Structures are given as C-alpha cells and as structure tokens.
Amino acid sequence: MSDAEEILVPLDSLAVALGADEIASAFFDADFNVVRTGSRGMHWLEPLVEVEKEGSRIGFGPIDPDDVAPLIDAIKSGDFAAHPKHLGAIEAMDWMKAQRRLIFARCGVIDPLSLADYENAGGLLALKKAAMMTPDALCAEVMQSGLRGRGGAGFPAGIKWKTVAGADADQKYVVCNADEGDSGTFADRMIMEGDPFLLIEGMAIAGLAVGATRGFIYLRSEYPIAERVLSEAIRLAYNEDVLGFDVLGSGKRFDLELFIGAGAYICGEETSLLNSLEGKRGEVRAKPPLPALEGLFGKPTLVHNVLSLCAVPAIIVDGGKAYAAIGVGKSSGTMPFQLSGDVRHSGLYEAPFGLTLRDLVEKIGGGTRSGKNIRAIQIGGPLGAYLPPSKFDTAIDYEAMIAIGAGVGHGGVVVYNEEVDLLEQARYAFEFCAEESCGKCTPCRIGAVRGVEVIDRIKHGEDHAKNMGVLADLCELMIDGSLCAMGGMTPIPVQSALNHFPEDFAFPSKKRTFGAGAEKTP
Amino acid sequence: MRPYVGRAGGLISALRAVQAEIGYLPSETEGAAATAFNLTRAEVKGVISFYADFVRKPKGETVIRLCAAEACQAQGSRMLEKEVCRRLAIEPGKTSASGDLTLEHVFCLGLCSAGPAAMIDGVLMAKASPEKIVSGFEATKELKK
Known part of the structure; x- marks a missing residue:
C-alpha cells in the first residue's frame, strides 16, 4: 500500500442508499483502513470516497462499485488524478470553500463515533x-x-x-x-x-x-x-x-x-x-x-x-x-440550507442568513439537473410557500421571507421544473394535511378533506368561479381557526400557488388536456 | 411489556417491540398492554390507530415503501409509483393476493437530495427507478427462500 493513510466512506443514509456500504466493504476487503464518516453534503457526488494523504483529503465521486478497482490502482500508484472521478482536495472545492460551517464543521470530517x-x-x-x-x-x-x-x-x-x-x-x-x-x-x-x-x-x-x-x-x-x-x-x-x-x-x-x-x-x-x-x-x-x-x-x-x-x-x-454578528438583522447565525428536487447540485449548504434564493438555487445549486427551466421552488417544507422566479432576488432571512408570504421553515428548498402543475401541488398540500392531521380541531381535520374536494371541482371545471371563492374562504378559515401550525399553515402552499400561478387553476388549463375521458397530468 | 412500564413513552416503545417481533399487533396486544400500563383497552387502541407505523394485520413478506412527498414528486415519484404498481400488479396501500408484497406510501425518508426515495424491507434506496425497485424486490424475495 502507498502512503495513503485512510479511506473515508460515508455512513450517512443517503450515501448508503446509493451503495456506500458495498464500496466500504470493497476497500476493507482490499486491506485498506476504512473509516465511516458523515456526509459532506455534496449529494450529487455521493457515494463520495475520500483518501487521506499527507494531511489532505482527496475526493472521488460519485463512486460506483465498478470504480473501486481502478481507484485502488490510482491510490497504489499515487497518481490520483488519473482516476476519472478525481475531484481534488475536498476543502478546495468551490461548494465547500464558500460555506460557513458552524454546525457542520466536523460532519464528513471525523469518525462520528469517536x-x-x-x-x-x-x-x-x-x-x-x-x-x-x-x-x-x-x-x-x-x-x-x-x-x-x-x-x-x-x-x-x-x-x-x-x-x-x-x-x-x-x-x-x-x-x-x-x-x-x-x-x-x-x-x-x-x-x-x-x-x-x-x-x-x-x-x-x-x-x-x-x-x-x-x-x-x-x-x-x-x-x-x-x-x-x-x-x-x-x-x-x-x-x-x-x-x-x-x-x-x-x-x-x-x-x-x-x-x-x-x-x-x-x-x-x-x-x-x-x-x-x-x-x-x-x-x-x-x-x-x-x-x-x-x-x-x-x-x-x-x-x-x-x-x-x-x-x-x-x-x-x-x-x-x-x-x-453573523447573518442579517434579526436572523443571526448560519442556516444549513437543504437543496433538493430538480437541481444539479443537491445537498446541504451552510451559510449565514442573507443570501438570496437566486444565489442558492442558481449559483450554488447550478440550476436544474434536467436542463429544463425552473418554474417554482417551495421553501420551508410541506407548509411552505411556492415561489416563482420573480421572487428569487429575495434575501433568505426570517423577516424578508414573511414579507413575501413565505417562511424559512427548517431551511429546505425544493426546486420544480416547468412541468410542475401547481394545482396538483395545492391539492397535495390538502391531501397531506388530511392524512397527517391529528384530528383534534375541526378546521384542520375537516378543512383538509374539503380542500381536496374543492380543488378537484376546480380542476374539472365544476362551478369554477364559485369553487374558487370557496377555496379562498376555506384557506382563511383554516388559518384563523386551526389549533396549530399544521392546519394554520397548510393554506400557505395553497395560497402561494393561487397567487403566483393562477393560470394552473384556470379551466381549461394548459397544464391539463382533457378529452375522450383521458386526462393527462404531466 | 414489563421493561417498558414506567418509562417515558413506554406504551409506544412496547408496541414497537411487539410489532418488531411478530410483524403486526394482534388484538390480544391491546388487552395485554392495557393491563401492563394500567390503561383502558380503548386508550391502547387509540394509540395503535393513531400512528402510521402500527398495523393490526400482518403485512406482505416484503414491504416496499415509496416516498410520496414533495421533493420526490419534483424528481418524478408520481410516475415512478404508477410504473412500479403496473409492473408488480399492485396498488398503493395494498398487499398482493399471494401475500408476497405490500406497497406503502411514506412521507419523506430524508433522501430528498437524491430522489425519488424508496425502502425495501428497511433497506434505503435513493435515485429509485422502476428497474431498481423490481430487481431489489426480486433479490429480497430470493434471499428469503
């Protein structure tokens, strides 16, 4: 073996779900000293294998089982750059360098159980x-x-x-x-x-x-x-x-x-x-x-x-x-932002509050993975708002998000390409609430079920104008009358979809073509 | 049941343990738990029915869980589910007639950044495709033989 000291393979669920356990076993079988770590958060490169050499961590990814044998050869020969998945020193990568990791400083670096x-x-x-x-x-x-x-x-x-x-x-x-x-x-x-x-x-x-x-x-x-x-x-x-x-x-x-x-x-x-x-x-x-x-x-x-x-x-x-002193205004410190959906560079990116949605989605995220246009993002989980690109210059901090009817939530940002149908997403918000409501208060328990029904009527053009009114009323009632954030915030994705993407709620809608009983939802 | 009595959330942990052991919660569990935790049978039943993890009937020999939440939707989970259901001739939430498979929805497995996500008998799968799921299912069945 060369002077490479350690092979680091993530034990993180996401890396494991992409085959990291098999990769780790292959190195172990080849008599390497394998250490299982957390993930660096560059999820488009998982499973990401790191080789520690002379105090520096050299990355390779994404590693398939077929990549292991050539990687072992590259490690033994010392010519790391010869491997097609060679990424260079992890800490020198743009994605890592530009972050400010207070919480995730050690994640992916150390053995989590030492x-x-x-x-x-x-x-x-x-x-x-x-x-x-x-x-x-x-x-x-x-x-x-x-x-x-x-x-x-x-x-x-x-x-x-x-x-x-x-x-x-x-x-x-x-x-x-x-x-x-x-x-x-x-x-x-x-x-x-x-x-x-x-x-x-x-x-x-x-x-x-x-x-x-x-x-x-x-x-x-x-x-x-x-x-x-x-x-x-x-x-x-x-x-x-x-x-x-x-x-x-x-x-x-x-x-x-x-x-x-x-x-x-x-x-x-x-x-x-x-x-x-x-x-x-x-x-x-x-x-x-x-x-x-x-x-x-x-x-x-x-x-x-x-x-x-x-x-x-x-x-x-x-x-x-x-x-x-870190962050902006009343949003101090850093936030680990989580990028997912149709985005090229998906993963976790920790930065001080104050960067814009555009920075996060376009610069850091690198746009869509599919190459299609971005139509919407949802920030803050199932109870978070859907926002169009016209809002992407908003800074991410608690107050600025509230000002545009959204919320930071837990820092998750999901990217949707042009194929998304916001009526379906609004329907899903109610469906999810109906499924997960604890049932204690009526606006949430009953409102969510009614929400699904009303949206179905809008979708099929039944009393369209009247049902649009019912939907607006229902949202207001759930906001005012629910006991907790589940019922009280389910209207946020719905209202934001209605406000920013009204064309998807029109009948007929370009998003859906009806004919001969066949209904196509892209 | 006994090791869980007197502990925080003991009833839920006890029910989890029973289900881990036999795969579901037969109706006898309700009476046994009620006695052990000094609750009424209705209270125990209320807890069992509240949580999605608890089931009162055995599931299929293999359980496939498909994530149905937003981040996976943005990566094609709706189409994936349709295709998996077609290939395995099953419906979401149902167990096959032969009892070899249960297909379930799950809301988020935390693999959002490499969706769509799935789980076959507790084994996580990211970037799931119909091919990966069907071959994963076949491999799992093979292992059990």
Whole structure:
C-alpha cells in the first residue's frame, strides 16, 4: 500500500442508499483502513470516497462499485488524478470553500463515533466552559446570540431558555425534536449521523442552563441509521462522563434517552411530540400553558429542534455577541440550507442568513439537473410557500421571507421544473394535511378533506368561479381557526400557488388536456 | 411489556417491540398492554390507530415503501409509483393476493437530495427507478427462500 493513510466512506443514509456500504466493504476487503464518516453534503457526488494523504483529503465521486478497482490502482500508484472521478482536495472545492460551517464543521470530517476525534476537532470545549458558568450567564449568552428556533417557528431561543430556567419545579426536561418530517429537509438526519456528539453536547449545555437533569431525543422511525449512531454515541458519552450524574466532573447531572416515534408527521409539533413522548396519541395541546412552563409530564420543558441545540456549542465557545454578528438583522447565525428536487447540485449548504434564493438555487445549486427551466421552488417544507422566479432576488432571512408570504421553515428548498402543475401541488398540500392531521380541531381535520374536494371541482371545471371563492374562504378559515401550525399553515402552499400561478387553476388549463375521458397530468 | 412500564413513552416503545417481533399487533396486544400500563383497552387502541407505523394485520413478506412527498414528486415519484404498481400488479396501500408484497406510501425518508426515495424491507434506496425497485424486490424475495 502507498502512503495513503485512510479511506473515508460515508455512513450517512443517503450515501448508503446509493451503495456506500458495498464500496466500504470493497476497500476493507482490499486491506485498506476504512473509516465511516458523515456526509459532506455534496449529494450529487455521493457515494463520495475520500483518501487521506499527507494531511489532505482527496475526493472521488460519485463512486460506483465498478470504480473501486481502478481507484485502488490510482491510490497504489499515487497518481490520483488519473482516476476519472478525481475531484481534488475536498476543502478546495468551490461548494465547500464558500460555506460557513458552524454546525457542520466536523460532519464528513471525523469518525462520528469517536469521542477522541470529536474532542481533537474542538468538541466538548463548550461543555467544559459551560460547566464553569452560572445558569444565568449561559442563558444570557444564548439571549445575546439572537439564535432563533430552527424547527420552523423561529422563536427566540433565549426567551425560551430564560422561561424554563426561571420556572420553579422539582423536575425539568430538555427535549430535542428530531421528528424531521418536512419533505426537502435532511439536516437533522445528517448531523445526527455525522456528528452526534454535537447534539449531545448542545443538550447537556441546555440542561445545565435551565436546570434540567433529564433529556430526551424524539427521533422519527424513518431514520434507522441515525437511531443506530445516536444510541451508540449516547452510550459512549455515558462511558466518558459527558452524560450521567457528574457531567465532566461538574457535579451536575444530565441523563439523556433516545425515543423512537411511530410514524406521525404531526409529532414534529411540540405539544403533539410531548403527548407522544408520554406514550399517548400525538394530539396537539392548546397553548397556553406553554411547554416551557407545563411541558413533558406537566413539568417545565425546553423543546428545541436538532439544529437549534447544535448551534449552542459555537455560541458558548465564541460568545453570543460573535454569533449575533453573523447573518442579517434579526436572523443571526448560519442556516444549513437543504437543496433538493430538480437541481444539479443537491445537498446541504451552510451559510449565514442573507443570501438570496437566486444565489442558492442558481449559483450554488447550478440550476436544474434536467436542463429544463425552473418554474417554482417551495421553501420551508410541506407548509411552505411556492415561489416563482420573480421572487428569487429575495434575501433568505426570517423577516424578508414573511414579507413575501413565505417562511424559512427548517431551511429546505425544493426546486420544480416547468412541468410542475401547481394545482396538483395545492391539492397535495390538502391531501397531506388530511392524512397527517391529528384530528383534534375541526378546521384542520375537516378543512383538509374539503380542500381536496374543492380543488378537484376546480380542476374539472365544476362551478369554477364559485369553487374558487370557496377555496379562498376555506384557506382563511383554516388559518384563523386551526389549533396549530399544521392546519394554520397548510393554506400557505395553497395560497402561494393561487397567487403566483393562477393560470394552473384556470379551466381549461394548459397544464391539463382533457378529452375522450383521458386526462393527462404531466 | 414489563421493561417498558414506567418509562417515558413506554406504551409506544412496547408496541414497537411487539410489532418488531411478530410483524403486526394482534388484538390480544391491546388487552395485554392495557393491563401492563394500567390503561383502558380503548386508550391502547387509540394509540395503535393513531400512528402510521402500527398495523393490526400482518403485512406482505416484503414491504416496499415509496416516498410520496414533495421533493420526490419534483424528481418524478408520481410516475415512478404508477410504473412500479403496473409492473408488480399492485396498488398503493395494498398487499398482493399471494401475500408476497405490500406497497406503502411514506412521507419523506430524508433522501430528498437524491430522489425519488424508496425502502425495501428497511433497506434505503435513493435515485429509485422502476428497474431498481423490481430487481431489489426480486433479490429480497430470493434471499428469503
């Protein structure tokens, strides 16, 4: 073997779904030292194999099983560039260089299940520092950082922390919402698979800050690899006293448990999640009381998305002020944007708030993979708005998105080419809501079903004008009358489709040709 | 059931364990869980019916799950589903008459950036095509023989 030290192959779900396990076995069988890492987020190049040589990481991808034998030859001969899938040094690639990775700094770089690697790469610094700080000082840093909840609502994290810290109770909890159900989002999954100790560290710091001695990660059942990595990481963290009755020798306790959901999108809503974590049906609760005061088992509970908790260690190490200086206006820090759909460069791209949709979709994403024109994007998951290219010069920050009737959500951006039929997408928004509604409030439970029916009538031209009116009314009613964001925001994709793409709701529509009973939906 | 009693979300974890063991939740589970967790049978039934993962009837020997959410739609999942259904002569949400296959919808497997996504008996597949799914199904069936 040459002086190549290590072969790095992702264990990330997406890489595995494209054959990374077979690639890793092939290198292992050829007596290489194989390390499984997270993914770098360049998903159009997965499975992406990296070779470590003289401190530099040289990338090759996408690697098919047939590419392995020639790659082994290239490695042995030392002539890496001879391989057709040679990408050069990973860190020198445009996609990597232009990012600002605060959360994903280690993802794809280290062995996610080596606590030593984590520490060598700057991990645990924040928790060590936090163990010496007072709860007030910790909350103050988070407050000053301007961090807002990354799950979708964008609520200021500092206010939540202070509320839970200030509540008087014999038991408090930190609950991590890892029920990442939004289509087009996978950042939580990637960080849990690629750098699980970061989440554990963030949760332990939150526990010290708000006075909670117990934490739970509520993970969706659709993520079996994340489950395996997290369970092992938690076990290792207990072994090294990162978790347990004496967190890093601070004398403070923090216990952490992994809980697996059972297939319900609504459990990503925090009160529904808490009911589910209590073993009940995941129906939403009316607020108030706020979970910060009466949450899990009626006790004060800090509920945060994975990314919010993963942002905490950087805030504690560099200070809230430094974090607040990143980003724009009231949207401080970085956001891991997730690009998918018909886009050439799909994957995860972490950058400060403030870049435009056009930057993200055209410059970074490189336009469509199919070569067709972009007709729409949907930002923020199933409850997010559909936007036409005329809106692409909008900056991505919480306020600017709200101003155009959209939302950042969890940072997912799905690209649609000219073939998309926005009436079908609006119909799907209702269909999804009908399927996933918890059923507790009427506007959501019944409204979603009626929405599908009304759109079908519009599609077939039955009382067209009248049904367009009914649709507008229905959206308004669901926004005003629903108990949670599921029913309250399902109208967002519908209304945005109606506003920006009215031609798709006309009858007859160019998108659909009717004749001889045959109906064609492209 | 016993190891889960008294734990957070214990009922759901217990039901998951039973289903992992025997593939579905027979009606006896309801009574057993009600007794173990000191709940009414109706409460247990309510929990089982709420979550998509729980089923009260056995599924097919192989389960194919196709992602039906937006990011996969933008990459052709609607056409993929039609074609898979045609080739395997099955409908979404149904089990084949011979019991060898169940086809299910799933909303997001987190593989959005390389869709359409699918899962065959728990094994993830990205950039799924009718050919890949049919051959994956055949290979899975072969392995079980």
